[in-house]
Amino acid sequence: MKDLQFANTIATLRKQKGLTQDEVASFVGVSKAAVSKWETGLSYPDILLLPKLATFFNLSIDELLGYKPQMTKENIQKLYAELSKDFAVKPFDEVYTRIKNMIDEYYSCFPLLMQMAVLLLNYQHVAGDLQQEIIRKAIKLCQRIEENSEDQRLAYQAGSLEAHCQLFLQNPKRVLELLGDGVEPYTGNEIIVANAYQQLQQPEKAKETLQVSMYQNILGVLGIAPNYMMMYVDQPEVFDEVVLRMEGMMQTFDIYNLSFNNALIIYLTAAQGYMMQKNEKKAIEMLKKYIKASESIVFPITLHGDAFFDLIDEWVMRELDLGPNAPRDEQTIKMSLISGITENPILKPLILRPEVKTMIENLKHTLGCD
Template sequence: MKEINLASVLVAKRREKGITQDELAAYIGVSKASVSKWETGQSYPDITFLPLLAAYFNISIDELMSYSPQMERSDIAKLYTRLAADFASRPFEDVIAECAALIKKYYSCFPLLVQLVKLYTNHFMLAGTQERQEVLLNETVTLCERIQAESGDVQLAKEAVSYQALCCLALQRPQQVLDLLGEGIRPMLPEGMLIAQAYQVMGNIGKAKETLQTELYQYVMVAFQGLLNVLQMATDHFEKAEEAFLRASDLAQIFNMKQLNPNNVILLYALGARMYCANNSHAKAIELLGNYVDTCVGAFFPFELHGDAFFDLIDPWLKDCGAAAPRSEQVIKESMLRDVLMNPAFASLQDDPGYRRLVQKMERFIGR
């Protein structure tokens, strides 16, 4: 989106038309001094003159004001990356104030609003108090509702529903999550397969292959996340939890998860370590925490989702979806230590020399 820049547009269009300030003033019914002030940015025309000026130059009022309520997707991606980094380097409320100003300024640029919803969802926990966190989450819910009601874009609306559900979970409103998503799982429709077949019939084999790869990639990631959820929730059933861990480990190896999505891999190590620690298998827990730290230190940054030798057609789709990390590198590093290694679940390992070495290694990595 460009800033309102009526002055330069007036100058350019008047010169393009080959008229003087006097002639333009006479047509509009104002003094030459008024036109001069408009063109130098000292003042703006009265709102009633805008239709006359736009009609005279055969342009829209938006064009006259050099105003567009939209932002290009590439600019949105750059803005998201910059704001995510700002959360690690600037006061939290300053960044939130800038986000609020952007929401007001680009209130009908729905692709941007979805990314700001994503930004809030990934950073609300940095707010100073629980009350402030809840305020931000409620503001995010309101923004999600606007996107669903007014964007007119099915995919953006779906994303908004998902983020709204995440916010409702964080706000401890489980019934609202069920109201949004339904109380049961419906059969998945093979939309990607149908789209790919449509491209195939049209003779666009390359696009058909890309679509199939993209859908398969998503199914793999959903299956992996599902296994992690089973592992996390089966705390009272060690055998079931361990089976989920082993199956996820196999899936990670089969699909080269460390390269496709290293965040999934470190989550697997962290959850596996918690499971084994809770069942007094301390040596196995420390082994997995060692894998966790090694992956964080050596194979995680710079974080950006991408394909591999098998998923060799999905990079454009990932880039369009926003493949960069949802939070800044420093914020992620702090979370790696705070939320995992320093988690109370590992209190029984505090005196273990191997565990202390892992903590020290991570502290050096994040610059403490």
């Protein structure tokens, strides 16, 4: 109980309420000396006395002991950002140990468990020999949320994250168990919700509902595109058409500014695809666009709307667990922008070209990673 600062807690509570040690002792049924020892940390009350003490001070037992089983959204965001920065400068084992301790302390705080699973997955690439353990740890956290959380949205997110992990571990059957084996028909619920807000004379909520839906659907299409693109790498004409349409969509909605990560993945995937087609000219063209997008990134990175999606920012702050903050620290993001090219085996033949070497060096300089 020393770690829970029980002594300070009970002394502070008694003084705040203007009570004497005799009054506390009389109510609980112990001596004044016993209360004095509690307040000085020389001894602690019998566990059977805790409910009576908590009742006396009108607190829960957790509050009496100074234990908070839940963490606020704001504190989860701060902790995530702090741990993310630690991964960039401290040994992985040290940060991982702290994460495990936080998980043990807040094992019933499911939003925290979710973000710790996300954090571990975002840094599993630097875990070395612990990578498999990290993936399995994330799966266990997701399964605890799925089985115990009463928040259906959080449980759904945990199931999706577990499916991602299971796919990494090459367990496709489990993925289909979690997510189903097909695509459900589009229901258009957001249109119904928007109309309901209209009937309630809340036009701004109706606008936000539709705008957020458009925003997510656009990013969803761009997120699916790289996988879809690679399905047609052996059909150059179809591959070209997918690249062309995605570029058009990115230009129309200014994706460089709105969600640069989608643009980066599409250009990098396109470069890989063209290399597989032995089309180095187009591969270099895609790399140039990847580097241009990388050099246009404004740090620190935040998720935000723009002049068209002008109702997104408030929704991001309100609904997303990490708010507008990036899921990885700035230095790790910068290094991954470079390693996406330099450590990509499919692109290796291009890296030896003077033109590409110069582009990479310029990117390193722009990002401050010389």
